[in-house]
Amino acid sequence: MQHGCVAVQVGNARGGLTIAAREGVPKEQIILGEILEPLGTHLSLQGGPGGEFIYSDPGYTALIDSAVAVGGRAIGVPLNSRLENDLPAITAKVSQRSRAVFLVNPHNPTGIAGDTGQLKAFARTVSRQALVIVDEAYLEFADQFTQRTLADLVRGGGNVMVFRTFAKVFGLAGLDIGYGLVPKPIAKALNAQGLNNPHLFNRLAVVAASAAAWVNHRRLNNSRTCRRQICAPPP
Numbered sequence: 299m300q301h302g303c304v305a306v307q308v309g310n311a312r313g314g315l316t317i318a319a320r321e322g323v324p325k326e327q328i329i330l331g332e333i334l335e336p337l338g339t340h341l342s343l344q345g346g347p348g349g350e351f352i353y354s355d356p357g358y359t360a361l362i363d364s365a366v367a368v369g370g371r372a373i374g375v376p377l378n379s380r381l382e383n384d385l386p387a388i389t390a391k392v393s394q395r396s397r398a399v400f401l402v403n404p405h406n407p408t409g410i411a412g413d414t415g416q417l418k419a420f421a422r423t424v425s426r427q428a429l430v431i432v433d434e435a436y437l438e439f440a441d442q443f444t445q446r447t448l449a450d451l452v453r454g455g456g457n458v459m460v461f462r463t464f465a466k467v468f469g470l471a472g473l474d475i476g477y478g479l480v481p482k483p484i485a486k487a488l489n490a491q492g493l494n495n496p497h498l499f500n501r502l503a504v505v506a507a508s509a510a511a512w513v514n515h516r517r518l519n520n521s522r523t524c525r526r527q528i529c530a531p532p533p
């Protein structure tokens with residue numbers, strides 16, 4: 299048991315610092331864990347019941363479901379005709395009651411990634427009224443990942459949060475652990491609630507994620523190449 303506790307502590311410190319360095323943000327803005335559900339709870343409770351959470355429907359609703367369970371209101375916006383996040387329609391739903399806009403890019407379940415320029419312009423505009431949360435769980439499979447991620451908006455101090463997971467491109471399915479790049483005020487609040495406590499995590503997941511955090515871009519490119527080969531149509 300003692301050895302396990304040491305592994306968790308070392309894994310968290312090493313992994314958190316490595317992730318911060320990779321992402322180019324201060325360590326304090328990295329929140330480790332599968333944080334979407336507790337984040338939905340936190341945002342919904344903050345300010346009392348009735349806060350609105352806007353998302354694309356159909357879509358991945360872990361954060362939305364958690365928000366609704368404690369008094370939030372879900373506002374689903376249908377995908378457009380190309381099965382993409384309908385950014386103009388989502389923008390039209392944003393109001394003073396909006397707590398957060400939650401997008402998945404590439405979208406789940408359609409797998410379609412939005413236009414990077416349009417998505418960043420949308421996030422810059424809408425984040426002035428509500429927190430914009432982008433789940434990029436599958437974006438690391440995409441070409442030109444560093445140009446397409448919205449992490450630069452977090453680095454720039456925007457009211458934008460990006461979520462990633464080790465379960466997809468790093469192949470840690472069954473050892474669920476991810477992390478968020480979080481605006482400083484929200485990161486401070488989540489840290490105060492203990493969400494970054496390594497003892498909340500599966501110990502094997504922490505060790506595996508700590509190792510995965512050191513994987514270089516060359517190996518990630520190999521993963522993307524394998525994905526293209528698997529998904530390529532037969533000759």
